[in-house]
Amino acid sequence: MPSSPPAFVPPKPDNIKGAVYVVMCCMLLAGTTLIARSLGPQIAGDEALHPLQISWARFFFGASVVVPLALMRGHSFRQSAYGLHAGRVAMGYGGVVGLFTAAGLMPLTDATAISFLSPLFAMVFAVVFLKELVGVWRWGAAAIAFMGALVLTRPGMDTFQPAALIALAAAAFMGAELIFIKMLSGREPPLKILAINNGMGALVATVPAVLFWREPTAEQWGMMILLGVMMISAQTLFLKGIALAEANVAAPFFYTTLIFATVYGWLLFGETPGTVTALGAGLIVLGALILTWRENLARNRQKGN
Template identity: 30%
Template sequence: MTEQNTTLGIWLMVATTLIFAVQDGLSRHLAGEYNTMMVVMIRYWFFAAFVLSLAARQAGGLRAAAQSAMPWLQAFRGALLVVEINVMVLGFVFLGLVESHAVFAAYPLLIAALSGPVLGERVGWRRWVAIGVGFTGVIIILQPSGGVFSPYAAIPLLAALFFALYGLLTRYVARTDSAATSFFYTGTVGVVVATGIGMWFWQPMSAPDWGWMGLLCLTGAAGHWTLIRTYEVAEASAVQPFAYLQLVFASLMGIIVFNETLRPNVAAGTALIVAAGLFTLWRARQRAT
């Protein structure tokens, strides 16, 4: 059974967004110097080692962690996340953190919209209106006159779709599987897929960048654990508004560290998206009382 604790889920989502924002900054730096697929592969090597060591210390060991009521769906989740990460990091390289995350901000709207048909959660007409307003914000961000619209804008948009599906599937398998089992499949299946892709793009890395890579590996493991726990303890539609904080954290990093700029249409569109997300949270609380 899935426990329900919306407050805990919200705080876990806030922590997840901060960790992922730091991770995105590290990924942007490394993928600007080395092949994206290689960077993701090395990150997954550490991630898988962490997952296996954690599973081995728990009751029942690796065999218990691997036991799932939906092993094929778990495996699909793990593979899907690898593809999403590769696609999104490419977006960082071509568009930067600010604009990539502005487009990627559509993923919580996709989760809210799909939480009904996929998870059976109730999505009322008011939330559908909010979702529509949010996607209007996405259109504003992508307008050609704003400079963001380009073939490259499709990269983070595709990543948003993949990540929304990953989040929904994580919530779905949490109905029968523990967070430890989901974590196990995310790491073990992920490392196989990441290595199968990245092994063809190996490049030598400098000593300082190996240090940044180590930090990237640590944030990767921590972020995915908190994300799994988030969807295990709270409904997807309730915690998604707080996922927008990753846009704030990552944009600040892009502006301060990488000297990126925030275009007016990106700021306006993002404000609509965040407002729509906050409204969905308010509606969820109203229904709960």
């Protein structure tokens, strides 16, 4: 019989260490998108794997790490908010498939930048479904970020990127996932949440992956395994980071993902961001940072009351 998990003791606040954890998380997150791009059609060509197959690997190999770990730590899965978990998995799976599809079809920096729209979508969904009140500053932040998305999409230009629309849909799915994460927050231990999320995700992703299965090469198997392990590691580092650092300190460091994606794309694929990419990505990050700032102000006011 598994022993009961030890009582949770909050760590002592440490903004520097927390920020380092978040940056390490971002380095790995950008790496997962890099792997997805490497396995996609623009890089792998005729040997490319289907995005549904790549997404399956992200969940399956992630679950292979975190589920046994949760069991060894004594977590029980008999009682849980499985309705909320199912909603999170459905939205998260849609986001992963969309992001990996877009990463295989467009520059790494562009796909990563558009994914930063997820908090803005989360804000909109919170207004519609949770009836949260949003002020002028937050709506302004959303407008700035969506202008950046339009720039990256390049409407009306010869370089119009249809894949950007897929990335935009992925960001919407990930924004909806953030709503479910918010509702799950504090209900269950983080390790248990990770285990259920990845375990259910692996089950959901299996059938679509089988329908579009193509036998990977030995190198591709290695990359898919690495993808799953990197994602779980990134999620763990992020949880450690936000547990140690104050939210207003940790949140801005999350946007270093874009820096890592840009460096990876340049070093491995020779993708040098142009003026349009820099402008679009800059607007998206600016909008997201303004939203983070306003949310931190609102949170501090609530604590003061």
